[in-house]
Amino acid sequence: MSKPIVAIVGRPNVGKSTLFNALAGEKISIVKDYPGVTRDRIYADVTWLDNQFTMIDTGGIEPESKDLMLSHMRQQAQIAIDTADVILFIVDVRQGLVDADYKVADMLRKSAKPVILVVNKVDNFDKFMPDVYEFYNLGIGDPVPVSGASRLGIGDMLDEVINHFNKEDLEEVEDERPRIAIVGKPNVGKSSIINKLLGENRVIVSDIAGTTRDAIDTAVTYNEKEYVFIDTAGLRRKSKIKEELERYSIIRTVTAVERADVVLMVIDAVEGVTEQDAKIAGIAHERGKGIIIVVNKWDAIEKNDKTIYEYTRKVQDILAYMPYAEIIFISALTGQRMNKLFDLIEMVIQNQTLRVATGVLNEIMTEATAMQQPPSDKGKRLKLYYITQVAVKPPTFVIFVNDKELMHFSYTRYIENKIRDAFGFKGTSLKFIIRERKEKE
Template sequence: MSKPVVAIVGRPNVGKSTLFNALAGEQISIVKDTPGVTRDRIYADVEWLNHKFTLIDTGGIEPESKDIILSQMREQAQIAIDTADVIIFITDVRQGLVDADAKVADMLRRSHKPVLLVVNKVDSFKKFMTDVYEFYNLGIGDPIPVSAASQLGIGDMLDEVVKHFDEDQLEEAEDERPRIAVVGKPNVGKSSIINKLIGENRVIVSNVAGTTRDAIDTEIVWNKKPYVFIDTAGLRRKNKIKEELERYSIIRTVTAVDRADVVVVVIDATEGVTEQDAKIAGIAHERGKGIIIAVNKWDAVEKNDKTIYKYTNEIRNTLSFMPYAEIMFISAETGQRLPKLFEKIDMVLENQTLRVQTGVLNEIMTEAVALQQPPSDKGKRLKLFYITQVAVKPPTFVIFVNDKELMHFSYVRYLENKIRDTFGFQGTSLKFIIRERQEKER
């Protein structure tokens, strides 16, 4: 089930980041981020009244002249129109209605996407309400007064946001075909891989543009089984500044990964694995997807008997936060090992939905505890009572313990490795939830 995407657009200093932070809560700046992934504050997962959505900040503008402001705002509006289901257009009651606001409003109106006009910095509804009415002149609906800084009116605004979430997305959930997102930096060969797969299968390809996304979905049938490939390429604007391209491709990646079951992270063999690759892989890891790392252009690398070994180590080091990811070396150009991609996808899908019986899990846990004593602190030792699997995609386990504080990350990792020793779970992350239980409750 893919989450709706909500984007924030607005001029400099109208309070985009303040609103973003107010909605995202403190979740983002806390250091519980994936090791090895630096988090640009581009997106956050937000929940409101049982609706989950991905919030996107389309970018900061710090230019000098009005022309640049306008052209960059158009750029941001375009990103929002391309990727979002709902757009929050934020204006500033103290600066009043500005020419740039009107021009961007025109673009947004023509996009036929739901747009919420939010007037920020309304610290007192009494005092500013007459100024808020001025924004009716933009002609994109009722202005919603908020103060991001004092968190006034945010709930009313979110109520309006979730009203626009689309029922189309629920239909996607009923579609049984596995969804594979092909992600990676620009020019690593994402589209070439998909084109080669289409070519080799001689299938009839149905390119249906996603309902609100501009990623193209392609059905490919392999061994009589249909798969939907989500291509995040299609970014061919050469004149863009590198940072903007990166920001844009990360936003596109987030929306594609959300819709996928398995994510194929494509790395360019001639460049090696980079920090940008780690960022992109981190998005799939954080969202608990099945992951295959496909090293493309393998035909272009000079090899000896140690090359694969050296490459694998380099990838494992840079992507140390996801040791479970499957790695394969391919060439879209020659088609080398591409048929194996489907075998890997099937294996990862199977592992993503694998359920382990409670009895077996508790046997593994008991044995693990016997082999390595749980940590203790100030004379109190961690006790593990019980483990059970509560979900799939990714496989999620709840462990009941006497004291949550004592359950160190390293001991969870140790148990995870024991479970993997038995069941493999290659290509998928595992999620562990630690719950406390008093001795007498047992």
Template sequence: MSRPIVAIVGRPNVGKSTLFNSLAGEKISIVKDYPGVTRDRIYADVTWLNYQFTMIDTGGIEMDTKDIMLSHMRQQAEIAIETADVIMFLVDVKQGLVDADFKVADMLRKSHKPVVLVVNKVDNFEKYMPDVYEFYNLGIGDPYPISASSKIGLGDMLDEVTSHFNKSLATEEEDERPRIAIVGKPNAGKSSIINKLLGEERVIVSDIAGTTRDAIDTAVKWNGKEYVFIDTAGLRRKSRIKEELERYSIVRTVAAVEKADLVLLVIDATEGVTEQDAKIAGIAHERGKGIIICVNKWDLIEKDNKTVAKYTDEIRRILSFMPYAQIMFISAKTGQRLPKVFETIETVIQYQNLRIATGVLNEIVTEAVAMQQPPSDKGKRLKIFYVTQVSVKPPTFVIFVNDKELMHFSYTRYLENRIRDAFGFTGTSLRFITRERKEK
């Protein structure tokens, strides 16, 4: 089940990042041990009661001139609107209601997405309530007063945000077709791959503002089975600001990856793996998706009998955190190996949904423990009682041990490798959760 996406939208300086950080708490260091994973965090996982969602901060840069600032905000809001399931519209009680707020409100109204109006910097309810009521004038419903910095009022606001989840996700749940996100840098050839897979030059890119994300989902039939491709290429707007564009394409990528079962990361063979590719790969890995790396434009590369090995080593080196990912060398232009893409997708989907009986799993783990002793510390040795698989997509295992502190990252990785040797799990990440049990 994909997590709902909640975007925070609003003018610069209304406290979007403060709210983002308050909600995301301390858990946000986006997995530190992957190179190239974003330092400026723009998305985080938030848990509220029994809901989990992905929150996106649309940031906001203060511009000197009014019109650039507005066009910039508009751009951000559009991206947030097209990717989000629920939008938090943040305004500032101390600045009061300003003209730009009305403009944003109009855009949000046209989106027909649920909007929660949040009035920030209300650090004294008594004093500011009359000013909060002002915001009813925006015509988008009840204002929720909060103080992001003091963390006041967040509960009521989150209750309102999460109340919209089931409605927007109910429609998605019935769709059983595998969903595949095609991600990668601009110009790596994502759209050409989809066009080629469709077997017709069908341009999915439509540059009309407000193109919704549904417009870029394309159903493709292969061997009588339907797949839905989610293309992140379709929505690149001309922006004067190069880095901002990168930032936004990451927002889109997060949204696409979130909604997908499997990710095709398209890399341009003429450029090799770039830092942005590593970021995108990190997002997919972190989200536990199936991953296939497609090295496109392979027809343009001069080859000898070592070329494939050389490219493969380089990809494995840079994306060392996902050794399980499948690598394919393709050409969207000539159609080289494209039929193989579907076979690989099928294989990865099967592994993502593979369940292993507890008995069989424990035989493998017992054998692994016999071959390499678990770590010990100050005379106390790690004991593994048993392992069981608790879910699929991605396959997730709980390891019951005598002392969680003794379970080193490296030993978990060793067990993962033994499990992969035994069962394959090609193309999908595995999750391991360590739980302590007192010895009887």
């Protein structure tokens, strides 16, 4: 099931980032420094009372003038309305009600999306409550007083947020069809791929739940199995600010990736992997999705017998953190290898949901530790006691060890490679959770 999306909207300096960071806690560094992955974090995973959701900060570039301010705010509100399940509208108790707040409130109210009005910077509830009540004038419900800086009232706010999930979200669960997101920069041929896939199997582009979320869902049947394609291509917005557009497309991509099982990362063969491609791939990797790198427009490349090999190596160099990703070379224009795409998708789905028996995993681990001794530090050696698989999508394993500190990333990677040697797991990342267990247990 895909996690609900919660978007933060509000004028500059109302404390959006402070609140975002307070909610994301120390886990704010979720986007590791992969080459090319954005440092400007716009999304974080939040867990509250067993509810998980993805929080998106629609903020971004602050416009210079007052007039631009309003159009900028409208743009933000539009992003939130398009992509979010719940919207947090942040206002500032110290600045009081401002004209822009009214204008944005109008848009949000008309959107019919659940909106929570959050009055920030309320460091002292007794003192500021009369000022908080003023925000009832916006007509979007009860204001929730919080202080991002001193973390007051955040629990109440999160209770409000999760109250709005559950009801609608559970309706989408029954849909067992695999979801495939087609992502990539503009003009890499995402739409042509969808159209080609539809070809004769054209299924009506129905209003599947979630279509309003600014991605177009299309059902495609292949070999009597139905797939849902989430296409982020069909929507363009005119924007004066290029960065804002890029940010917008990244937000849209995060949403599509979040809802998908497998991500088709489309790259223009002529252009090669760009920084934005690496950024988008990083998001899918972070989210543990199945990943297929689709090199489109292959017909436009001068080839000899080594071209595919060289090109593959180049892609793998740039996306070195996801060596498991499958790569396929196609042409949506000529239809070359398009039929192979479904076989690949099917294989990745199987791998994403593969479960390995605990006995077998422990045999592999025992053999691996015999072949390469676990690291030691100051005379203490790492011991691996036990491994078991606890989840799928992505396959997730827990390893019990005597000392977490000794379990270096490189040794985890070594164990991962041994498991991959045995089971392939092509096209999907694997997740490892390291737990400590005292000797006596």
